[in-house]
Amino acid sequence: MKSRRLLIRAAATLVALAAIGLWLRCHRDGPEAGAKPPQERSPVRSTTAAAVPAPTAAIRLLEGYGDPSTPPLDDLRKLHRVASGYYSVVKDASRFPIGGNEDLAAALRGENPNRETFVPAGHPLFLDDGRIGDRWGNPMIVHPIGWKQLEFRSAGPDRKPFTEDDVVVDAKGNPAG
Amino acid sequence: MRTRRQFLGEASCAAIGSTSILSTLLNLTMANHASAQNGPSTDRKALVCVFLSGGCDTFNLLIPRDSPGGYDEYAASRSGLAIPRGELLPLDFTDGQGRSYGLHPSCTGLAEMFNGLGGDPAKKRASLVANVGTLIEPIPNKQAYLNGSIALPKALFSHRDQIEQWQTSVPQGMQVLSGWGGRAADVIHSTLNTEQTAGYYMPMNFSLAGNSTFQIGRSEGQFVITGGGALSFTGAQGQSAVHAAKRDALQGIVATPVEDHYDNLFHRTHSRITANSIERSAEFQTYFSTPSSAVTNVIAAAEFPSEWPSSQFQAAVKTIAIREQLKLRRQTIFIEYGGWDHHSELLTNHSRMLGRLDACLLAFQRALDALGLTDDVITFTCSDFGRTLRSNGQGTDHAWSGNQIVMGGPVAGGQVLGSYPSLVIDGDDDIGRGGRIYPKTSADEFFCEMLQWFGVTPSDMDTVLPNIGNFFDPSGGGKPLGFTV
Incomplete structure (x- = not known):
């Protein structure tokens, strides 16, 4: 009986220590601590460089977002997959309509009919002003063609939208532009 | 052989x-041909819908002029996209709040039709309906929208859904799609197009823009034509x-x-x-293909522009002019002018396109007047949605409510109807994120008044506009907005 109590105490102590350790690690690696120093034109950090607390399916889809070693089109494809996933979960077409970047960004953070967080605030997907950004630090252009049909456009390296270097995926997720 | x-x-x-074939076949499945009935009416009327697809920025079409006042709100919210006050075309109208208005400088023809053709105040052919949009039920205030207590249209701000909803007037969605023009045909083709006898059948809905949801009814359909007339097999x-x-x-x-x-x-x-x-x-x-010389001469003299979408308007004149031969007392005509999705280069492109639209509308009305059809046709605009008041740097983005044009002899011209909103960003009429104005007048009210004139009875009105009872009682004897004579 006595040995059983000792065993329970030891287990409880271990759990407490593990929790403290995890909490300390989260703080050390949190968005502030893990943020890259200012770079020339890369406010959107690669998700490989930043730790995110609870990896949702959307976060996993966004792994490598903004990674300069990958083609820019990959970022838009990832975002398109996240949006498709969002619409597969959120069925209410009336409330919290998505008319552009700010709407989609807020919806992914939890401002949606399900009150579900798909991508938490502070994730590198978001710019400082809360909008979804591209790898060059510009707000992504989110163009609603129809319900569940979003077209994404990055202004590209020249940072001017609707120019030749824009990177675009259409509402089906295919390259366009 | x-x-x-x-x-x-x-x-x-x-x-x-194949597209032509499909359009023709799909739209000629109108099975229930009109049987001869003795209708009381001998008048002839046409409704012409001009759909501005892409989402026309109509807060740069109809603009408050009073300053200090509405213009200053406008200029502050639109910043670099604001039209200078001195360039606005003044409208001879002041609303109940003492507001005055002007039109975009490209709309000289519309301004003339609003103020009186040729300077004649007896010839006011055009009015504008302010702050109109898709609604299921009225929105009493901004908070009611924000707290989610109001039934809202499906997928606001998206092109396809909002185009569809302007054409169905059922913003909650439909399992089997039909448009309000088509449903109007369902209830009036057999009762008003009574000259069609002995197996003769000619549909009353003509589309110059391919298949449109607007004109698909449950039994009636649309006849797709082009600027050159019927599609050829x-x-x-x-x-x-x-x-x-x-x-x-x-x-x-x-x-x-x-x-x-x-x-x-x-x-x-x-x-x-x-x-x-x-x-x-x-x-x-x-x-x-063999219009009378009068029609040919009138079209030639009406000064239609040479560019698109002029050919659609000219074909509409001809289609209305041959209504007696076609044995039609009622017609709807669908015209589409696309390309209004001005996320960039708004000032330049919007101005150019408004100029073309304006020239077409003026020429169209001139032609109708010259053919003695003034009192038989109402022409009106629709568009996916209005656009954000705030500039995205180059243009504007998708929003909700907007302003629409209605014109013709049956229109009490020279009015701005509805409730023009405050254009203050994040103000009482903005539901947020860049100046998205919510509608205070429903598309249903706008359509209902035209359908009353067209001959849809009060008892049939909710068949054509299922949500109308949320805004207006058609059996009450009044008019929803008051723009028809």
């Missing part, structure tokens, strides 16, 4: 424009041996009972629709 089977097989090939009136063979085969189909050749019900139905379509097309084209 080609058999009819061979012909129909050929018809599905690329030799004949044999290509562009060619003289080659292939064209001649197709014409022979067509004549054979029309001349012989199709039941003789097909065992399968689907084939029979398909063939009958084809034969009917060919007959309707030929009938229509007979009159359309």
